[in-house]
Amino acid sequence: METVTPSHYLCLSLCLFSIGFLGVLLRRNLLLVLMSLELMLNGINLALVNFSRTSLNLDGSIFVFFIMTVAAAEVAVGLALLVALYKRRNSVFSEDINLIHN
């Protein structure tokens, strides 16, 4: 049976990041965009933990805590903004919040 190596984790984190990145670029629903952003952050978290584990120091793990804190704060603010936006515009689709009409 094949063992799970650090490069597998790295691949997974790359997949997570890419899925999140494509979601940010392609999704119209801002709620999904926010979720994709979280996915990108988690992909990076996974890579950091992976590096921390393979290089045998805790720097990466500490960094992950910071990122999670920031992500939580970001989601709180982002969701609040999104709710406020929905109340005002009755829509969470990105094309409906475009103020430049050309």
Add this chain to the structure above:
Amino acid sequence: MIQVALSLLLLPLLSAIVTLLFLRKHGNIAALLSVATAGGILAFSSYLIFGNETGSVFAWSTPWFSLSNWQLDFGFLIDSPAKTLLFVVSFVGLLIHIFSLGYMADDQAKARYFGGLSIFMFSMLGITLADNLVMIFVFWELVGFSSYLLIAHYFKTDEAAKASRKAFIVNRVGDFGFLLGIIFTYWTFGTVNLQELSVTANLDPSLTSTILCLLLACGFIGKSAQFPLHVWLPDAMAGPTPVSALIHAATMVAAGIFLLIRIEFLFTAEAFKLIGLLGAVMGLYAGFCALTQRDIKKVLAYSTLSQLGYMAAAFGLGLPGIALFHLMTHAFFKALMFLGSGSVIHACHHEQDIFAYGGLRKKMPITAYTFLIGVMAISGVHFLSGYFSKDAILLGAYNLDFVIFCILYAGAVLTALYMFRLYFLTFCGAARSKSSSEAKESTIFMTGPLLILGVLSVLGGFHAFYPSQIVEFLLPDIARVADMPNHLWMNVLGLVAWVGGLVLARKIYGAQSGDKDPLAEKSPALFQLSNSKLFFDEIYSFYVKKIQDPFFRFLEVMELLFISGLLVRGSAGVAALFALLGKSFYSGKIHSYSFWFVSGTIGFLAYAIFSGGSN
């Protein structure tokens, strides 16, 4: 003295300003104010002329403004020629103002007219009194401006509007040369003050040059309507008749001669010769054109050109005193004839065609006889004013330059011919139109000045009658001509000229009945040639239309292509292109922003990796 000189200059300006500000709706008050101003001018200038004994020169100047080390003075120079012109301007000016009271009595825009006259008097006195060339130039432009205003008095007619523009533009051509001349003078002599110039030029005659004095003479050529800028004066007759008398016969056009006399010391022998020849040819040419004119004022306009040519010829012969003498007598008899023609035009309800007149002698005796005096004076009938000044020019020319004499003499015969033609057609025979058969003699406002000018035209040639202050500049040259030989011969030739003209005119025009010019039937070729005025207007309009306009259109295309197209719009276009590019990033779509953000990050990353890899 200085207070008087300043009041003299500022009085008409004040009158014009008051008219402009308060009296625009009150034509009668404006007219009286203007006439009173003219009276005041005569009083002040009499004081200036007679205030000192003969031979004194009054000079005064004060700094006007200075630009770094160049200072311009505002000053007066009242010497002998200025006194003569001052007398002519203020005296003839007053008479013409009085005449205007009658002539413009039922004009709609009296205030504008009399205000314009006051501005003109102000600028003309400025030229007379100015002590430096720049000041002369300033007032020179002001007379041009007031002439423009007054020619365009009947601006609703196309003719007057066009004539005023033509006069203004043609004068600009001459004034451009004059301005160059002033700059050149300052460059050479380091001063524009007339007295300093005179001293410097006498100390070192090599400083002056023919090109310099000819440039200055450009001003004279424009203002005195000499060849090749003579085309504006006949058209300027579209203005009211007293204006033609004041500006375009007696004073403004004569200012050109006065300018020449002021700067006489700058002239070289070649320049003298050229001006003399130019004047003589003008004397003949204008007389030739006057032969076939139908408009009474245009005949007089060409006659003015011709007489100005005589003055220029006298100046060119080195007899500036005689030129000024002829300027003075010409101011009298030409103002007389213009005012006489004004009286006729007024009586005939603004009919100006001499072939529509006839038989006016019985209806308007005062106008007719004073006009006859003017005609005889200009033709050089013995012992009238014109005889003394014109025959002095002819005699001077006979003894100094025979070519000029021949041209001037032919001009003198023509003068007598066209002037008597004018007289016979206007005042003799039977009335040839309804307006002339109903004509009545004009009021005392109009006949009064005619009578006074008539007396002056008879006696104005006897220089001994004048107070010595007025004629002091004329006397040396008169004495010089008096000492010349061939007096008797000249008298005979003069007699032949005016009697010949008179007889010829009597024969051709004495029994005029229809409205066809008899010369056109007797000698069609001559008539056509004279009527065409030698095609100067056609040549100029050909030049403007076919050469100047296409050239400017070419320049305009070049300007559009290169300056406005390539440089202005080109540089703006490059900026606009960048702006367009930049603008396209701001789509308002969050996806495109994030796309560019990410691609920017990748770009930087790639740069960091690949350039870092080279180290």
